[in-house]
Structure formats: C-alpha cells, structure tokens
Amino acid sequence: MNTTTEPGYVYILTNPSFREDWVKIGKSARPVDIRSKELDNTAVPLPFExxxxxxxxxxxxxxxLVHKTIDRLTDLRIRQNREFFNVPPQVALDIFKDIAQTIDDAVITEYRDNRPIQEPGNDCPPTNNKRVVKRERFRFSLVGIPIGEYITFIPTGIQVKVASDNSIEYDGRIYKLSPFVGTFMPEDKRNTSGAYQGAKYFTYKGKVLEELRREIEQDDEELEVQSEPATE
Known part of the structure; x- marks a missing residue:
C-alpha cells in the first residue's frame, strides 16, 4: 500500500501541567487520541489534551510548514529539537486555519475535553470529526473578476493586476494572493501567525474579495434551497 496517499493528522496538544502558552505540535498517521495516550507517560505529570x-x-x-511558520515569528521553540512551542494554542490554531485554506483536502477539527466540538445548532454527533468543511480555493472567476482588472491591497492601497484566475501581477512579478500579503504587509499590521488568507486583504470596486465570495455562496445556497422539491 502506498501510505503517502493515506491521510494523517497534524495536532495541537495542551497539557494542564504546562504553562497556558505552551503547546505540542506534531504529526501522526493514526488517530490523534491514540497518539496523545502514547505520550501519557512518567515524563509529564498529567495527560495531554x-x-x-x-x-x-x-x-x-x-x-x-506549521513549525516553520512559528519559527519565523521568533524563537518560540522551548527546545530546538522538540515539538514544544511557547505560543498560545489559539495562535497555533489560527496558523492551522490559514494553512488549511491552501490545501484541498484539509479538515480542521477543534476539541473540548478531548472530544470534537459540534457545530452550533447541530444536535447530531459530528461526522468523521469534521469541524470545518474545506472550501474550494479562491479564484477570481468565483467572484466574476476578469483577467486584466485591478484590485487594491487594503493595508497600503497598492493596486495590482489580475494576471490569471489565481494570481496577480505587481512590479513585473507574479504572485499568489496569500504570499503577496505576507511579503507586502506593513510591519505594524502583521498578525501573530505570519500566515494570511489573501482574499481578506484585497478589494474590487470597493468590496473585499472574501465578502464578494460569501455573498455569491449565500446566493447559491438560497437558489439550492429554492430548487429543492417540496416534501409532505
């Protein structure tokens, strides 16, 4: 069997015996609850969560990529050869969410008391522990922006040209949205994770790209509901 095609997990673990801003970030080819139990040994006084x-x-x-992103922030590894980091778990989760936007099959699951958190208003048990349904990567055609149009980078007002369905051109170079944001974001406006969802930082005709996308998705959902056959 080719194990490279089998999904695995990257996890954030906390521990009640650690400081609140310490986390362990690692990977496992098996369910994370199994891995967390394996780590429960005499080296730590309390089980991982x-x-x-x-x-x-x-x-x-x-x-x-998660380790590299955190290392770029500052020297946040508690020990350089270990998977322990001096960052709040929410910051690590923000990095997870930003990275997940760039991966087609990524599914994020958040936990409370070692159990997957159910979606609000959903009384059914979570299916496959899914917390976030992965959306399609942003493309300009999704929001009706043709190649050759200009969009505006919100933090600085820079105008860039749409070069393809998923790239922009600025100063003779081609960029994807998120790397552009990471490169040109002013120092005083950078977030703690150093990772960005590109569509949140550009406008087209005065509207943020992410908002345009949400409006279109909502319209599509409404049409889908209207087209469903009525049931007795």
Missing part, C-alpha cells in the same frame, strides 16, 4: 487537528494526506508537509 487534544486542542485541534488537521487531517490531510499532506500531513508531513503541513507539520513542517
């Missing part, structure tokens, strides 16, 4: 996971076939690459 699962805070969140990403499930994806690219779990090896995602773990490295």
């Amino acid at each position: 699962i805070y969140a996971t990403i499930k994806t076939v690219k779990f090896n690459e995602v773990e490295k």
Whole structure:
C-alpha cells in the first residue's frame, strides 16, 4: 500500500501541567487520541489534551510548514529539537486555519475535553470529526473578476493586476494572493501567525474579495434551497 496517499493528522496538544502558552505540535498517521495516550507517560505529570487537528494526506508537509511558520515569528521553540512551542494554542490554531485554506483536502477539527466540538445548532454527533468543511480555493472567476482588472491591497492601497484566475501581477512579478500579503504587509499590521488568507486583504470596486465570495455562496445556497422539491 502506498501510505503517502493515506491521510494523517497534524495536532495541537495542551497539557494542564504546562504553562497556558505552551503547546505540542506534531504529526501522526493514526488517530490523534491514540497518539496523545502514547505520550501519557512518567515524563509529564498529567495527560495531554487534544486542542485541534488537521487531517490531510499532506500531513508531513503541513507539520513542517506549521513549525516553520512559528519559527519565523521568533524563537518560540522551548527546545530546538522538540515539538514544544511557547505560543498560545489559539495562535497555533489560527496558523492551522490559514494553512488549511491552501490545501484541498484539509479538515480542521477543534476539541473540548478531548472530544470534537459540534457545530452550533447541530444536535447530531459530528461526522468523521469534521469541524470545518474545506472550501474550494479562491479564484477570481468565483467572484466574476476578469483577467486584466485591478484590485487594491487594503493595508497600503497598492493596486495590482489580475494576471490569471489565481494570481496577480505587481512590479513585473507574479504572485499568489496569500504570499503577496505576507511579503507586502506593513510591519505594524502583521498578525501573530505570519500566515494570511489573501482574499481578506484585497478589494474590487470597493468590496473585499472574501465578502464578494460569501455573498455569491449565500446566493447559491438560497437558489439550492429554492430548487429543492417540496416534501409532505
């Protein structure tokens, strides 16, 4: 069997015996509840608790990217050769969410008391522990912006040209939205994770791209509901 096609997990673990801003971020090819129990040994006084996971076939690459993103912030590893980081778990989760936007099969699950959190208003048990349903990657055609149009980078007012359905051109170079934001975001406006969802930082004709996308998705959902056959 080719294990590279099998999904695995990148996890955030906390521990009641640690400081509140200490987390363990690692990976496992098996369910994380099994891995967290394996880590429950005499080296730590209390069991680990699962805070969140990403499930994806690219779990090896995602773990490295999460570690690299945190390392870029500052020297936040408690020990350089270990998977323990001096960051609040919510910051680590924000990094998970930003990275998940760039991976087609990524599913994030958040936990409370070592149990997956159910969606608000959903009384049914979570299916496959899914907390976040992965959306399609942003493309300009999703919001009706043709190639050649200009969009505005909110933090600085820079105008960039739409070069393809998923890239922009600025100063003779081609960028994807999120890397552009990470490169040109002013120092005083950077977030703690260093990762960005590109569509939140550009406007087209005065509207934020992410808002345009949400409006279209809502319209599509309403049409879907209207087209459903009535049931007795």
